[in-house]
Amino acid sequence: MYLQKLFGQRLKDDPKDAEIVSHKLLVRAGYLRQNATGIYSYLPLLQRVLLKISEIVREEMDAIDGQEILMPLAQPKEMWEKTGRYQTIAQELLRFKDRWDKEMVLAMTHEEAVSYLAKSELISYRQLPCMVYQIQLKFRDEPRCRGGIIRVREFTMKDGYSFHRDEKCLDNYYKKVYRAYERIFHRVGLKKVLVVQADPGMMGGRISHEFMLDTPNGEDTIVYCPECDYKANKEVATAQIDGHPEDLKELCKVETPDKKTIADVAAYLKVPEYKTVKAVFYADDKNNVYLVLIRGDRGVNETRLRKLIGSGFLRFAEEDEIKRFGAVPGYASSRGLKTGIKIFVDRTVLSSNNLVAGANEQGYHYINFNWQRDHGLEELSDVRIEDFAEVEENDRCPMCGEKLKVTRGIEIGNIFQLGDKYTRAYDVRVLDEAGKTFYPVMGCYGIGIGRLAGSVVEESHDDNGIIWPISISPFEVEIIALNQKNKDVLSEATKIYNQLKEDGFDILLDDREESAGVKFADADLIGIPIQIIVSEKLIAEKKFEIKLRSNNNRVLIDSKEIRTQVATLVEREYLKYKVEE
């Protein structure tokens, strides 16, 4: 490719709507353009990167017996009604009508479509286990996009789906995919990848892991233990949270006029927030009301709470729902409530003593509230003691008790064990040896291709621009021909360009009549790992200069040696991203 003709301009200024470095660099270097919120065009440079990533993913999926297929993006709503997700997924699922007024959706994932296929294609246990995958568009109508290519609405995803005789077989295959993912992320050049326990969310199922790039720009919060293997998305993380035990004092009602928030009450009574109890009222999709008690300095992990309650949906309760049980908003606790409300108490409330809690009376709180003694409930049948406090740094690891750390991550891949949720919904029945039917269990496995490209840039760049790992670089080598006015320079550059193309390399030739500085700057910005410089001076000495983008090392190479030297260098670069067998 000749740079003169490359479709896509480079820009000198950062785009004003870009915040994170990968977004800025991809736009400035001519890889990415925006069409609408979260909707982008990929210019030739980025498309080449995405194709190379896709090819690596394809190789690794094929290596674990995946079979590539392609399923539709536009689907009839009936497909989604079968699994109930037409209703349970709110607005992320884009709905529209076709010309016959038929209701359709743009698929945001393909469990429905693959189950529909499985119903017609899977008949016998002899066909199992099997895995099909695709590299295809998804549309998710995100409430808020961010980070350029990191969080978008329309994106290319590799999604794979496996079918198994039983959970054990699924679990074995799950581990295989896990290892395939590690290989993929190594091959595309990502270094700081953490695998964390995750919430299956709307996908359903029990077990799931997320592959995270560890970066301050990440939008997920990861809790991990430096001493053992514990790593979890904050949404599902648990911890041993230190209490503040002391000798019990006498329960006492005190006046707290107009002090409704934890911060106000704590300040007014001159106690730290961890000496208070927070009461939060939630309601589920069936309008059951829940009182949730937690220590005042802690947040409720709603993902965990949802799971404990067993409802995919949770909202804050309305004021009249709260009052129905005799609670006074702003001054609420369990004491003095009518029966019928379900109560969840976080263990932090039990491990501390002499707390400030609401008195269910306008303008009053208790001091020296101790749950075991003072909960005030006649019967505890509707009370559950659980762990659902949001984990914070320095809480203790649930596995080993050491202090936990917190970091941020970009989710670049995920794997789920789905059980038989979808095969049952689609009535996918398979015959076993005895001729009896069973529902296969499923796994599903995703990797965001574009997000992966963005993540690599996020991790691999410097002040001058992108530094691509050669395994996914749009070109392997860029030839920079300085001073176009000298005919020898361009002809020499073109000659070596043709030779290296013949040798099978992806080459970009900067054939523009620009000054040296412009060319060097653009080359660094675009980020191709190996640069070959051709100039008048070098031609006179019968030399080329090779510069490595990753470390700025420069060497002079004899003209006759250039082909073998480039071959060696390219091979050496690839070695960095090779997976040990």
Next chain:
RNA sequence: CGGGGAGUAGCGCAGUUGGAAGCGCACUUGAUUUGGGAUCAAGGGGUCAGGAGUUCAAGUCUCCUCUCCCCGACCA
């Protein structure tokens, strides 16, 4: 959906009290330059987001609408 900000040339921006739409970069042509974002000269490029209104006169004032960004809610 709530809060905040923005929309003027391809990109980044200025535009005062309402009085002839500008600057830098990029682009085209010519000349001089050519190892780290050159210089000079001459050019091309505008639905000032859109609509309605006020006014002799609107990029500028009023109202409405749209779009984009950030924080939050939400989310695989």
